Amino acid sequence: xxxxxxxxxxxxxxxxxxxxxxxxxxxxxxxxxxxxxxxxxxxxxxxxxxxxxxxxxxxxxxxxxxxxxxxxxxxxxxxxxxxxxxxxxxxxxxxxxxxxxxxxxxxxxxxxxxxxxxxxxxxxxxxxxxxxxxxxxxxxxxxxxxxxxxxxxxxxxxxxxxxxxxxxxxxxxxxxxxxxxxxxxxxxxxxxxxxxxxxxxxxxxxxxxxxxxxxxxxxxx
Numbered sequence: 001x002x003x004x005x006x007x008x009x010x011x012x013x014x015x016x017x018x019x020x021x022x023x024x025x026x027x028x029x030x031x032x033x034x035x036x037x038x039x040x041x042x043x044x045x046x047x048x049x050x051x052x053x054x055x056x057x058x059x060x061x062x063x064x065x066x067x068x069x070x071x072x073x074x075x076x077x078x079x080x081x082x083x084x085x086x087x088x089x090x091x092x093x094x095x096x097x098x099x100x101x102x103x104x105x106x107x108x109x110x111x112x113x114x115x116x117x118x119x120x121x122x123x124x125x126x127x128x129x130x131x132x133x134x135x136x137x138x139x140x141x142x143x144x145x146x147x148x149x150x151x152x153x154x155x156x157x158x159x160x161x162x163x164x165x166x167x168x169x170x171x172x173x174x175x176x177x178x179x180x181x182x183x184x185x186x187x188x189x190x191x192x193x194x195x196x197x198x199x200x201x202x203x204x205x206x207x208x209x210x211x212x213x214x215x216x217x218x219x220x221x
Contacts, residue, residue, distance in 0.1 A: 002160040002218050003189040003198045010160045014144035014216060018162055021128030021146040030142035037141040037157050037220035047104060054103035060096055067092035125156035128214075145217040151210055155202045159215025161185035166211035169202050171195070180209045 002010050007018075016022055022030070045053075054060065070088045125138045128146040138156035141147070147159055155169065161183055168180040175196040187200045195203065202208075202215060 003193055003200055004191075005160070006188050007160075007162045007185060010216060010218075011162065014218075016144045016146065016216060018146055018214070018216075019128075020131040022142070022144050023130050027129060027140075027142050027145065030144065031140065034142060034220060036139045037217075038139045047108065050107050051100055051104045054100040054107075055096070057099075057103070060099055063092055063096045063099075067096065126150075126153075141217050141220055143217050143220060147215050147217060149202070149208050149213045149215065151208055151212065153208050155204055155206045155208065157204050157217045158219045159202050160218050161200050161202060161213055161215045163215075164211070164213040167202075167208065167213040168210040170207045170209050171203065173206065174203060183211075183213065185213060185215075 002013070005013070011018055055064070067089055070092060071086070074086050074089055123138060124135050125141055125145075126148040127134060127136055127141065128148065129136075133148065141157045145157075146162070147156060149155065149159075149167065161167070162185055164183045164185040167183040167185075169183060171181050172178050177196060181196070181199065183202060184199050189198065189200065201218075202213075
């Protein structure tokens with residue numbers, strides 16, 4: 001959403017001045033309202049539950065029902081077709097199992113990726129509050145905070161950039177793209193854009209590999 005707004009419009013949305021940042025009092029009020037800036041803890045489901053959930057998927061259930069019907073027909077026509085009637089049954093059951101296995105593997109990989117992002121999260125952030133540049137725990141960031149980015153730091157929250165100076169970030173953990181992404185705070189995008197195309201935004205847990213910049217926190221956690 002904020003990739004479609006210019007810097008002035010974005011700052012206005014959060015009622016914040018780029019040169020002063022939020023007041024400490026306002027930051028505390030927003031934290032009480034929105035909570036801490038950290039990825040929500042969620043205990044992963046065991047593999048067998050994930051597998052069962054994939055089996056219980058509506059499309060998979062349709063295939064399972066088709067397999068059962070084919071099995072019943074194969075039994076009823078055993079005298080005519082013999083074991084050949086079971087071919088369709090095995091094929092459909094095979095498709096069901098393969099789909100469930102693929103879904104299970106993908107979900108387990110997604111959980112591991114989330115755990116990796118948690119480990120990569122920045123412990124602290126440099127922000128501007130009450131006109132002063134200070135260091136705060138990253139989990140204390142709130143929407144509207146003005147964050148200062150430098151090479152070697154990790155982006156502590158999702159930001160709409162308001163300044164960028166040769167800024168590049170590593171978004172491989174999000175997009176799979178190995179090359180650093182060059183950012184441009186002055187760019188305003190039109191329409192919907194994927195994460196990899198939002199060159200005026202930077203994202204939580206992605207490293208700054210070059211340059212510097214400033215951004216306003218647009219979402220936390």
